Amino acid sequence: MNNNFVKHKNQGHMKHTILSLIAVAGAIALGAQSAKATEYRDADNWQTAGVGTLIGVGGSVTSDFNIVVDEAQADTFTVDSPPYSVSTQNGGATFTSALGYTPGNPVLDGTVSFWLRNTDGDTITILVGIGTLLTSADSGGVVFQSQNLNLTLRADLQADGIITYTVSNTGPTAVNFDYALLSATVPDGGLTIAFLGSAIVGLGLLRRKLS
Ligand SMILES: [Ca+2]
Ligand SMILES: [Ca+2]
Ligand SMILES: [Ca+2]
Numbered sequence: 001m002n003n004n005f006v007k008h009k010n011q012g013h014m015k016h017t018i019l020s021l022i023a024v025a026g027a028i029a030l031g032a033q034s035a036k037a038t039e040y041r042d043a044d045n046w047q048t049a050g051v052g053t054l055i056g057v058g059g060s061v062t063s064d065f066n067i068v069v070d071e072a073q074a075d076t077f078t079v080d081s082p083p084y085s086v087s088t089q090n091g092g093a094t095f096t097s098a099l100g101y102t103p104g105n106p107v108l109d110g111t112v113s114f115w116l117r118n119t120d121g122d123t124i125t126i127l128v129g130i131g132t133l134l135t136s137a138d139s140g141g142v143v144f145q146s147q148n149l150n151l152t153l154r155a156d157l158q159a160d161g162i163i164t165y166t167v168s169n170t171g172p173t174a175v176n177f178d179y180a181l182l183s184a185t186v187p188d189g190g191l192t193i194a195f196l197g198s199a200i201v202g203l204g205l206l207r208r209k210l211s
Pocket of ligand 3: 138154155156157158159160161162163164
């Protein structure tokens with residue numbers, strides 16, 4: 001499991017170079033993934049009319065990621081740029097949910113990310129790889145801490161397709177919570193069976209030719 005709290009100001013330089021590299025890498029990753037796994041997502045928009053939900057010092061917000069059915073928060077939104085960098089922070093990108101996960105199906109891997117900004121215009125990103133939490137017990141939750149923000153995840157995604165999250169602000173300044181994403185991948189059993197089927201047909205044809 002890895003987790004990172006990243007706080008940074010926007011960086012506009014090298015925008016085009018980095019963007020084209022991401023486009024090529026994305027195309028390769030998409031091609032490989034479509035043959036191996038299905039990605040499920042819950043995109044939670046915490047903005048109203050372009051303004052993120054305010055979390056004051058000592059305050060918190062709690063909600064669910066749910067990849068089975070739609071639960072809360074709008075599921076399609078475009079990330080503001082500025083303040084979020086086009087090249088490194090998904091600025092200008094449109095996210096949407098991909099629901100329909102069947103609870104119990106094995107979840108290979110997952111990440112969650114949370115995107116906030118403080119009153120100085122600095123952006124704050126919380127990235128957590130949740131590999132070991134996908135099948136762990138739901139009670140209690142796991143807390144990830146940074147200087148000013150605590151993130152609590154009550155996971156066990158594979159049991160019900162739901163992860164409950166709480167973002168708490170311990171100060172010193174208020175923050176605006178803009179959006180949160182869960183991405184989880186499930187092996188594509190249907191495709192494996194299709195390949196197996198064609199291999200068996202191929203063997204049958206070969207045998208007939210030889211005999
Ligand atoms: Ca949502
Ligand atoms: Ca949600
Ligand atoms: Ca759960």
